[in-house]
Amino acid sequence: MSQPAASSVVQYLSFFIAGEEYAVGILQVREIIEHDSVTRVPGAPAWIRGVTNLRGSVLPVIDLAMKFGLPPSTINRRSCIVVVEVAFQGEKLVMGMLADAVGQVLDLGSGDVEPPPAFGTPVHADYLAGMGKAGRKFILLLDIDRLLNHQELRAASAVTPERAAS
Amino acid sequence: MKTDLDAVRTAFRAEATELLAGLEKDFLALESASDPAAIESVLRSVHTLKGNSLLMGFPAASEVAHRVEDLLARLSHRTRPVTAELVTLLLQAVDTLRVMLAAHGSEGREAPDVPEIQRRLQEAAGAELPTDSAPAPEGATPEKAAEAPVPVTAERTLRVGLDRLDRMLDLTGEIAISRGRLTAMLEQAHRYSPQELLEAHRDADRLYLDLQELVLKARMVPIGRAFQPFARTLRDLCEASGKLVRLEVSGEDVEVDTAVVDLIRDPLLHLVRNAVDHGIETPAVRKRLGKEYYGTLKLRASHEAGSIVIEVEDDGAGLNRERIRARAQALGLLQPGEERPDAELFLLIFTPGFSTAERVTELSGRGIGMDVVKRNIENLRGSIAIDTREGRGTTIHMRLPLTLSIIEGFSVKVGEETYILPLQSVLECVELPETEKRPGHTGVLNLRGQPLPYLRLREHFSVEGPPPARESVVVISQGRGQAGLAVDALLGQGQTVVKPLGKVFQDVSGVSGSAILGTGRVALILDVPSLLQKALRNLPAAAS
Numbered sequence: 001m002s003q004p005a006a007s008s009v010v011q012y013l014s015f016f017i018a019g020e021e022y023a024v025g026i027l028q029v030r031e032i033i034e035h036d037s038v039t040r041v042p043g044a045p046a047w048i049r050g051v052t053n054l055r056g057s058v059l060p061v062i063d064l065a066m067k068f069g070l071p072p073s074t075i076n077r078r079s080c081i082v083v084v085e086v087a088f089q090g091e092k093l094v095m096g097m098l099a100d101a102v103g104q105v106l107d108l109g110s111g112d113v114e115p116p117p118a119f120g121t122p123v124h125a126d127y128l129a130g131m132g133k134a135g136r137k138f139i140l141l142l143d144i145d146r147l148l149n150h151q152e153l154r155a156a157s158a159v160t161p162e163r164a165a166s
Numbered sequence: 167m168k169t170d171l172d173a174v175r176t177a178f179r180a181e182a183t184e185l186l187a188g189l190e191k192d193f194l195a196l197e198s199a200s201d202p203a204a205i206e207s208v209l210r211s212v213h214t215l216k217g218n219s220l221l222m223g224f225p226a227a228s229e230v231a232h233r234v235e236d237l238l239a240r241l242s243h244r245t246r247p248v249t250a251e252l253v254t255l256l257l258q259a260v261d262t263l264r265v266m267l268a269a270h271g272s273e274g275r276e277a278p279d280v281p282e283i284q285r286r287l288q289e290a291a292g293a294e295l296p297t298d299s300a301p302a303p304e305g306a307t308p309e310k311a312a313e314a315p316v317p318v319t320a321e322r323t324l325r326v327g328l329d330r331l332d333r334m335l336d337l338t339g340e341i342a343i344s345r346g347r348l349t350a351m352l353e354q355a356h357r358y359s360p361q362e363l364l365e366a367h368r369d370a371d372r373l374y375l376d377l378q379e380l381v382l383k384a385r386m387v388p389i390g391r392a393f394q395p396f397a398r399t400l401r402d403l404c405e406a407s408g409k410l411v412r413l414e415v416s417g418e419d420v421e422v423d424t425a426v427v428d429l430i431r432d433p434l435l436h437l438v439r440n441a442v443d444h445g446i447e448t449p450a451v452r453k454r455l456g457k458e459y460y461g462t463l464k465l466r467a468s469h470e471a472g473s474i475v476i477e478v479e480d481d482g483a484g485l486n487r488e489r490i491r492a493r494a495q496a497l498g499l500l501q502p503g504e505e506r507p508d509a510e511l512f513l514l515i516f517t518p519g520f521s522t523a524e525r526v527t528e529l530s531g532r533g534i535g536m537d538v539v540k541r542n543i544e545n546l547r548g549s550i551a552i553d554t555r556e557g558r559g560t561t562i563h564m565r566l567p568l569t570l571s572i573i574e575g576f577s578v579k580v581g582e583e584t585y586i587l588p589l590q591s592v593l594e595c596v597e598l599p600e601t602e603k604r605p606g607h608t609g610v611l612n613l614r615g616q617p618l619p620y621l622r623l624r625e626h627f628s629v630e631g632p633p634p635a636r637e638s639v640v641v642i643s644q645g646r647g648q649a650g651l652a653v654d655a656l657l658g659q660g661q662t663v664v665k666p667l668g669k670v671f672q673d674v675s676g677v678s679g680s681a682i683l684g685t686g687r688v689a690l691i692l693d694v695p696s697l698l699q700k701a702l703r704n705l706p707a708a709a710s
Contacts, residue, residue: 039583039688041667042627043674043700051667051680051688058680058688060670088669095670 008110012132014103014139015082018070020122021103022140023132028084030094032102035079046072049098052081059083061096067147068123073098087145095148106139108132113141178222180323182267185215187394190260194397196241197253205242212238215263226280227266233287234259240291254405255290257398259283324424326384334384337377344370382663389467389474390418392427396438396465403442410449410460411442417467422474426566430476433539437478437562438463440536445482445560455557457481470590473548473678474566481559485512485552493520512552516540567678567693575662575681575691578640578653581629584689586662586681587651591642591694595656598637602652608701611639611650620650621701642694649698664691676700 012023013032033054038061040050047066051058061081065073073079081096088095116128121140129143192208216231234256240246262283348366351358393415400413446452446461453459464479487508494500494514514520518537543550548566574589602611607625610617620639623629639650664679671677678693 037687039680039690040627041671041674041677041690043676044671048670053682053686053688056682058665058667058682060668091669093669 009107010109012106012108012139012141013082014106014134015080015097015099016101016103017065017068017073017099018122019100020140021137022064022123022142023103023106024082024084024142024144025129026105028086028144030083030085033081033083033096035075035081035098052096054083054094054096057094059094059096061098062148063098064142064147065098068127070122073100076100078102084144086148088148093148097144106132106134108134114138116140175222176323178218179267180325182215182218182263184325185211186260186264186267189215190257190398191394193253193256193260194401196248196256197250205238209235209238209242224266227263230259230263230266230280230284230287233284233291237287237291246290252290255286257401259287324385324387330380330384334377334380337373337380341370341373341377344373378663385424386421387424387427388418389420389422389427389430389476390415392431392434393418393465393467395431396434399435399438400442400463403439407442408448409442409446411446412460412462414462414464415466416464420467420469420474422566426474429542430564430566433542433564434465434476434478436536436539438465441478441480441482441560445480445484447483470565473588476564476566477561478564479559479561484556484558484560485515485554486556487511490514509551512554513550515552516550573662573664573691574659576640576659577657577689578623578638578651579655579657580623580627580653581631583627583629584657584683584687585623585653586689586691587640587642587694588691589659591644593641593643593648596639596641596650598639598652603637605633609652613641613648613650616648618648618650620652621698622652624652624654626697626701644695644698651692651694651697662691 011026013026013029014021014023016022036052038050038052041048044050047063049061049063052061053059059081063073065071078101080099080102082099082102083094083096086093086095112133113130114133116125116130118125121128121131123140123142127143127147129141132139132141189208189211192204192211196204196208212231212235216228216235219225219228219231237246237252237256241248241252246252262280266280344366348370351363351366355363396415397413400411403409404411441463442461446463447455447457449459452461458481462481464477466475466477466479468475490511491500494511495502497517497520499514499517499520500506516536516539518535520536540550543564543566548564550565551563552560553563554560575586576589576592577584577586579585596613599611602609605625606622608619608621610619612618618639618641622637624633624637634654637652637654638656639652640656641648641650662681665681667674667677667680676693676697677690678696679691681689681691683689
């Protein structure tokens with residue numbers, strides 16, 4: 001999805017989660033909104049913070065920190081929600097990702113992106129599209145489509161007895 | 167310019183599809199009562215179809231329509247009586263036109279035998295003596311035609327009354343004016359008092375709300391649209407199977423979202439076929455059993471606690487418990503000697519590959535199976551249940567949520583959150599007695615001498631913080647009994663616009679949707695039955 005085309009420059013939007021800088025392809029980003037009240041949905045996986053009102057439609061908000069196995073994000077003055085469009089079970093879905101702060105827009109050429117290392121990153125390598133080089137820093141490029149379609153999403157929710165019986 | 171032409175074609179197809187559906191219904195009505203006025207109105211529809219087809223460069227369809235018109239003219243002049251055979255022929259003409267229409271739009275679709283149907287229509291119209299058109303040849307059974315979908319294209323259209331659209335346009339105009347006024351006032355805000363500004367805003371707001379309601383209502387259609395084709399389906403099924411079935415429809419006016427109507431059609435079709443094929447006996451058998459000669463099939467729709475309940479009931483043979491058990495054992499779904507309660511056992515017929523039919527008839531074993539029915543219902547986040555008595559009949563209950571609609575809601579507060587309960591399920595509210603103040607997920611309180619089990623939402627949803635000094639219990643009707651939900655505060659009732667929660671939450675039970683509150687916060691709409699069911703399942707875990 002966010003594989004950079006050969007020899008072209010791809011733009012990424014970076015944001016911070018638990019002190020680490022992550023980025024997603026800017027074409028997947030719809031907008032950035034201020035963090036507002038998020039209504040918890042009982043029974044949903046813990047890393048789904050809940051739902052919020054995006055100009056009249058209901059937007060699911062996920063906490064990537066929890067998805068990565070880190071403590072839940074705490075809301076601060078700079079907290080915001082990055083609204084992204086992801087492919088989920090064959091459909092386009094609009095979702096919000098909770099971020100501690102928004103970083104910058106990065107222009108990365110194909111030479112600036114390294115494949116993700118097998119270990120050592122705070123995020124499982126499966127969820128990474130690569131490591132972006134920005135100056136002397138590495139920024140973790142997330143593959144959010146894969147992140148959301150991961151089995152966990154379904155497995156975490158309750159299995160109804162009817163389904164178990166059939 | 168191609169797009170313009172496409173738009174015209176789309177409009178033509180939509181109209182033709184509707185005309186054909188109307189014709190089908192009218193032809194069926196002709197059979198039960200041939201009223202000259204009714205024939206006149208049918209004639210007009212056919213004539214429109216004929217004209218439109220010709221205009222769209224579709225002479226073949228126009229020709230067929232012309233023959234139908236001819237035949238109808240004879241009927242209207244009473245030179246021909248309306249017989250069952252004639253109605254069959256007319257219905258076949260409708261089917262032919264449908265297939266032609268579909269073929270017209272897409273390449274590679276097989277065109278039906280048009281000359282044959284034309285010949286027969288002409289014959290029927292021309293012949294003064296009763297024709298031998300009699301039963302249709304096997305190949306042209308309406309069965310095959312009923313299968314021919316009305317697909318045209320995947321585009322979804324909805325017809326909205328012009329006056330409703332006019333009103334929408336009026337409202338947008340009025341909103342534009344009041345927006346301008348509001349902007350002008352805000353630019354000069356120092357001249358106005360806050361009350362005046364608020365008043366201007368409220369004026370505009372009322373218009374917004376009116377528009378919102380109007381748009382929502384435009385999406386709601388009577389469920390009758392989904393029921394209507396079954397008169398035809400049943401007629402065809404009866405003709406093919408030699409059974410006699412009467413259709414009773416109720417609750418056609420129950421309004422549901424157009425999406426639900428679209429999605430419920432296929433499962434219903436299968437259930438109706440299944441009822442006729444496996445449920446209702448032949449007239450001879452029914453007579454021997456001392457039943458009414460005619461079988462009865464009932465389609466019912468009703469609103470229940472924020473859901474739509476659709477029932478398909480037949481007075482046929484009912485499910486044979488022993489045969490289902492045997493079949494389940496053969497499939498390895500049941501261990502030998504294992505017992506299951508009826509409700510669970512009968513649900514096994516929704517397992518893929520499960521069929522108790524001793525032989526696969528021409529009618530069954532095609533298209534979707536019962537397992538697909540169940541899956542479709544579950545995809546709509548609904549549930550399905552079977553009620554059957556051997557020798558008496560079977561009722562299939564389907565409970566579907568309203569995907570998008572307005573419900574009367576009852577709001578309650580738990581912790582910081584507001585939750586909405588469908589008002590239909592709320593019976594009354596009482597204060598939680600002092601003796602029940604101890605915390606806990608559940609409890610039983612004494613409601614006028616009757617034990618009332620209740621679920622404390624605060625604990626069930628793991629809300630932090632101490633409970634308020636006073637807690638209230640909302641008494642809800644649940645199945646045949648009652649149950650309570652203990653909440654922090656009661657906020658009262660009001661209309662709620664239901665917003666679906668989306669795919670991410672498709673497996674979350676206990677919540678049926680959401681609504682946006684006046685404060686901008688999102689409130690969840692609770693699915694009371696599944697919430698209580700979940701509480702029931704969680705009990706052993708909660709106790710430990």
